[in-house]
Amino acid sequence: MPINPQRFPRPVTSKTLLAAPVLGPALLLLVAAGTPAQAETPEEKGLAIAEEVDRRDLGFGDSASTLKMVLTNKQGQSSTRELRIQTLEIPERSEGDKSLVVFDHPRDIEGTAFLSFTKILDPDDQWLYLPALKRVKRISSANKSGPFVGSEFAYEDLLSQEVDKYSYRWLRDEPCGEAAQGLDCFVIERFPRYENSGYTRQVTWIDQQEYRPIRIDFYDRKDSLLKTLTLRQYNQYLDQYWRADDQYMVNHQTGKTTRLTFDAWEFRVGVNERDFNPNRLKRLR
Template sequence: MKVMTLSAVLLAGQLLIGNLASADVMGDPKAIEVAKERKARDLGWGTTEATVTMELKNAQGQKATRALRVKSLEVQGDGDKALTVFDSPRDVKGTAFLSFSHALEADEQWIYLPALKRVKRIASKNKSGPFVGSEFAFEDMTSFEVEKFSYEYVGEETVNDEMSFVLKQTPEYDFSGYSFMKVWVDQSHYRVQKVEYYDQKGALLKILLLSDYKLFKDKYWRPMKNLMRNVQTRKSTTLVTEEMTFDTDLSDDDFDKNSLKRVR
C-alpha cells in the first residue's frame, strides 16, 4: 500500500491545532486524516462569485438549460454561506436559494419562489429533496465539513487518471437521504474526483463526477464541471462554471434571508 507523503503527515499534525472544529470525528484514523487534509487545503479562500450553467437531462435525453449566479462566503470556525440566484429561463428566473452550512449544528436553508412570492425555509427532514428540480439534493448544496461524517478507509484507486484515496463517508446528521457515500480524493492535491451516493436501502443512487479543475490564487482548486447522474432514474444534471472570481466585495449583509425577495 502506498505510504502517505511527508507533507501529508506534517499537515495532519498541524490540523490538531488548526482552525477546524474541535468535535471528535469518528472512524478510521487514516480516513479521517485524508478528510481533514482535504478540508485544510481549502481554508482561507474568503469570498467567491461565479456564473454557472445548469443542464438538466431526462431519461430520454431531452435537455433544458438554466443560468445562475452563486455567491459564497467563508465563515471561520463553521460552515460556509452561499447564495444562488437563477437568471433564466423565465419559469425559474428570480428563484433564490440561501444556505448556511454548519459543522456541528443542522444546516439552515431558505428558498424564495417568485410564483409564491414568499421565502420558504427548507426543513431538515426535507433536505434530501431535489434542489430546484435537479439531480442535486438540498443536502448536496452545502460546504464539506469534516465533523458531519464518520469515515472508513476503503483503499486506493485510479479515477480521472489520478491515483486516489477511497473513503466511505457515513452522514452523522439527521434526515440524510443517503446511507453512505464513497468518495475518491486524489493524492496529488486532495481534490474530490468522484462521489457515489447510496440510498437508505444501500443501493447505488447517484454518481457525481468532478472535472476540469482550475487553480485559483496558486492555492485553491475548483472543478469547473460537476456531473451528477442518477443511476436509478437515468436523469442527470451538469453544473458548468463559466467564470469564477475570488476576493469579491461580499459580507454577511449579502447573505440575509430577509432580503431574498429583493435579490437580483
C-alpha cells in the first residue's frame, strides 16, 4: 500500500555540509557562485551540481522499503524476487551510509542478506549471508564490480553514492529525454576515486528543477558503454526527499536487464547501528 507522505513531519535534522553520498568542497563554490550553473570551470560546475544533489537529500535519518526485482535474460525470460531494504544515514561526511538488503522470495533465495558500510576512499565493507551455506561471506574489495545475486546491478552500485568518492565534470545541458519529458537536465561525468571500481566513468543526467538523477550511463574498464540505469516514477516524502519507484538497468553488452519496483517507502522508522551488525545476518527473518 502506498505511503502517504503527509503522515510524516518536515525534517528536523541534517547532515553536515562539509562534504558527502551517490553521486566534494562545493559548499564554498555554491556560496561564492550563487548556483551550480555559474561555476567557472566544467569541473567546478560538475562538483557543485553533485553537491546540490546531496544537499537536498541530507537529514532523512533512516528509511525502509519493500520492492520487487525482475531479472530478464536476452531471450526475454524473467524471474522475480521480493526483498526489503533499510538504510541508516551517517551524518559525518568522512563516512558513508549503511544499508541492509534481505530477500524474502522465492524460496531458493529466501533469507539471503546483504549488508554494506559505504566508505569514501577506503575499501567499503560488505557482507553477504547465504542460507544454503549458513555462513556470512565478506565481499572482497577487489570484487565490487561483480554482479549482485545474478542481477545487472554490481555490488558497488548498491553503495550509497557519497560525493567524495568521485571527481566530476559538467558536460552540457539538454532535455532530460523520454524518462522525464518536459524537464531539462544537467549532464555531468563522474570518475571513481576509489580502487577496484568496475567503471572508468559514469555519465549522469540530473534534472535542473529538483536535482534528481534521471539516467546514468556506466562505462567499463575499456571505456565502452556497459549499462544504463533509468530512474522514473519519483515520489516525494517529508516534503523534501525524492525516491524513484522504478529503476531499470540495461546491460548493453549482454542484453540482460534488471528492474527494481518499490512498493512503499517509510522514513524515520527507528533503525539504529545495532540493526546493521554482520553477526546478526544469520538471524534475520
